[in-house]
Amino acid sequence: MFKGLVGLVTGGASGLGKATAELIIKQGGRVVICDLPSAPGANTAKALGENAAFAPVDVTSEKDIKNALQTTVDKFGRLDVAVNCAGIASAARTYNFKKDQPFDLELFRTTVEVNLVGTFNVIRLVAGLIGKNAPNADGQRGVIINTASIAAFDGQIGQAAYAASKAGVVGMTLAIARDLSKQGIRVVTIAPGLFRTPMMELLPEPAIKQLEASVPFPPRLGHPHEYALLVQSIIQNPMLNGETIRLDGSLRMQP
Ligand SMILES: CCCCCCCCCCCCC[C@H](O)CC(=O)SCCNC(=O)CCNC(=O)[C@H](O)C(C)(C)COP(=O)(O)OP(=O)(O)OC[C@H]1O[C@@H](n2cnc3c(N)ncnc32)[C@H](O)[C@@H]1OP(=O)(O)O
Numbered sequence: 001m002f003k004g005l006v007g008l009v010t011g012g013a014s015g016l017g018k019a020t021a022e023l024i025i026k027q028g029g030r031v032v033i034c035d036l037p038s039a040p041g042a043n044t045a046k047a048l049g050e051n052a053a054f055a056p057v058d059v060t061s062e063k064d065i066k067n068a069l070q071t072t073v074d075k076f077g078r079l080d081v082a083v084n085c086a087g088i089a090s091a092a093r094t095y096n097f098k099k100d101q102p103f104d105l106e107l108f109r110t111t112v113e114v115n116l117v118g119t120f121n122v123i124r125l126v127a128g129l130i131g132k133n134a135p136n137a138d139g140q141r142g143v144i145i146n147t148a149s150i151a152a153f154d155g156q157i158g159q160a161a162y163a164a165s166k167a168g169v170v171g172m173t174l175a176i177a178r179d180l181s182k183q184g185i186r187v188v189t190i191a192p193g194l195f196r197t198p199m200m201e202l203l204p205e206p207a208i209k210q211l212e213a214s215v216p217f218p219p220r221l222g223h224p225h226e227y228a229l230l231v232q233s234i235i236q237n238p239m240l241n242g243e244t245i246r247l248d249g250s251l252r253m254q255p
């Protein structure tokens, strides 16, 4: 299905990004895993074989992403699909009256910097390489897929920074799709609900169980592979563009 396709996945050393990289390889494609130097990206790529490579990056760094794109060209000669999975979670009340403490501004800045600014940094740079491809019969040169969250719409208590960062990803999706439409590059965002990944496991197990029980159907956390299946569908469907797709078992989170 993806024979000849070259993908780049940020946050590809863990969770949803890792599952996406695994699916691209399984479907015959090649992939560059971009993740922090401290993440197990090299081992992840090694385990996926010669069609996978690791590029250590911080998504907020222009230099790192440009280096990753050079690695992509050196190893695989082109780029067709970029998937932005890199992200961080934060949780604190806007004002903690128990501790008489306001939300830490640096934590707010970092959350937005990585999740929103980092995602845009990758988009603005990968578009240049994807845009060099010859168009297919439909005029398409490639696809960019971003990861928001249902927190963009349902933000629970403690998620002001996280929700703002993800709402920003949702908000810029259509604008960027329009910006890149003349070059035949589609831009789609996925807003996952609850998936069993290391990020989700930052929450106390009782909280996870409570969240899991709140999913109407299926009443469970999603499997990262199920996120990757939506990535596959987006790549395959040329009419998907400029939209954010919730992937949440019809969950609408309570406060
Ligand atoms: C910088 C490191 C940050 C580490 C925390 C990251 C957590 C976020 C993980 C998100 C993962 C996926 C996100 C994804 O996009 C999809 C979602 O959005 S799923 C929804 C995720 N929900 C939250 O993130 C809720 C975050 N809120 C909280 O953790 C707490 O409300 C709070 C902001 C820390 C405030 O807690 P308190 O003021 O102490 O009072 P609470 O009564 O709210 O909490 C008591 C106790 O329960 C734990 N808890 C956390 N979330 C919930 C919940 N949804 N339901 C019930 N209990 C919850 C909370 O952590 C407290 O635990 P304790 O402090 O006693 O250890």
Ligand SMILES: NC(=O)c1ccc[n+]([C@@H]2O[C@H](COP(=O)([O-])OP(=O)(O)OC[C@H]3O[C@@H](n4cnc5c(N)ncnc54)[C@H](O)[C@@H]3O)[C@@H](O)[C@H]2O)c1
Residues within 6 Å of the ligand: 010, 011, 012, 013, 014, 015, 016, 017, 034, 035, 036, 039, 057, 058, 059, 060, 084, 085, 086, 087, 088, 089, 114, 118, 147, 148, 149, 150, 191, 192, 193, 194, 195, 196, 197, 198, 199, 200
């Ligand atoms: N797990 C869920 O329930 C859930 C739900 C909705 C949205 N999301 C979003 O999905 C994406 C993937 O999350 P996950 O659950 O797989 O989490 P995860 O923590 O397993 O993976 C996130 C990856 O991003 C990397 N990363 C973090 N900051 C980075 C940076 N500055 N530069 C490069 N890489 C960086 C981490 O090293 C990690 O490998 C995130 O954007 C997250 O906000 C997750």
